[in-house]
Amino acid sequence: MKTTVGIPAYNEEKNIAKIIVESKKFADQIIVCDDGSKDSTATIAESLGVIVIKHHKNLGYGSAIHSIFLKAKEINADILVTIDADGQHKVEDIAKLVEPIKKGDADLIIGSRFLDVSSKKIPEYRKIGIKIITKVTNSSLKNKITDSQSGFRAYGKQVISKLNASDMGMGISTEILIKASVLDFRIAEVPINVIYDGNTSTHNPVSHGTSVLFSTVKYTSIEHPLKFYGIPSIIFLVIGLSFTFLSIQYYAEIGRINENITLIAAGTTLIGVILLVTSILLYSLVSVVREKNPRWYTKMNTGIFLRKHELIRKQHTRRFFPDFNLCQKNYFYNLFFMKSIAFTGDGSILCKTAW
Secondary structure: OOEEEEEEEOOOOOOHHHHHHHHOOOOOEEEEEEEOOOOOHHHHHHHOOOEEEEEOOOOOHHHHHHHHHHHHHHOOOOEEEEOOOOOOEOHHHHHHHHHHHHHOOOOEEEEEOOOOHHHHHOOHHHHHHHHHHHHHHHOOOOOOOOOOOOOOEEEOHHHHHHOOOOOOOOOHHHHHHHHHHHOOOOEEEEEOOEOOOOOOOOOOHHHHHHHHHHHHHHHHHHHOHHHHHHHHHHHHHHHHHHHHHHHHHHHHHHOOOOHHHHHHHHHHHHHHHHHHHHHHHHHHHHHHHHHHOHHHHHHHHOOOOOHHHHHHHHHHHHHHOOOHHHHHOEEEEEOOOOEEEEEOOOOOEEEEEEO
């Protein structure tokens, strides 16, 4: 089976050469996505003879991963391993990640930092943030995992060809897991070692964590509306009915309405009803779309338009991209954030535009 290593990189000229050279021992092909770096990252990668995808500006980690997936699909990769370019992961662990896929035991393998002693090396603030996000993510997964934010992963051929992610930022890690679970792909984990010497992260931990958490909540609400909205609605309705009973009892005993109890009863009941209606409507909508056209639902959920939307796609493309022929081959549309991205024929992103 042909193994391809994908490396999303942004201003990583210090580390990229070492990671590429070491990865060649385990990979048949290497793809580097230079996400608008201002240093020599792309030049160094090209000099080492690997496939280089260039983004003309920094579009985000999710965009880089998406470009790597497109290229891996184009070159017909059997296994795609994604690894960070900051030197945090040990390249020799690639062998551990691809082994279960080669044996046919799993479709998606996560290199977990919490299955080995390496978890002791993780800064406490990161450990807490990762565990919170993983706990939220697990609510949408059939098989529970320990590290939803690890960028060190291996994907089988079916995952590469069928799974399309839409998130532009760090939330893509969670999105991929949720959508892979919905598509019944087998997700497993293997222990990996990580290196936290100095500041290897280029992201602010607060903004990073907040962004990922919001993305996790977003995809969970879309995939599991009854669970996401229904359970809170029941809780609010129970609280509302309890306070309503207290309000009635107070009126019966005292002879007047207690405004505080009545307001709490009315407010919580109203919130409960709104959440309940939202869960039913969203669940019904998603169910109807899935039943009538499962393929269209899958594509819509990943943010890619089919022929049904060809006219809209062309109009928006011409509006923002005069050279329509260049963008026509691969056009990606993000439904959730109302942003558009045009891909050139080789899978690299031409530009991104917010409506």
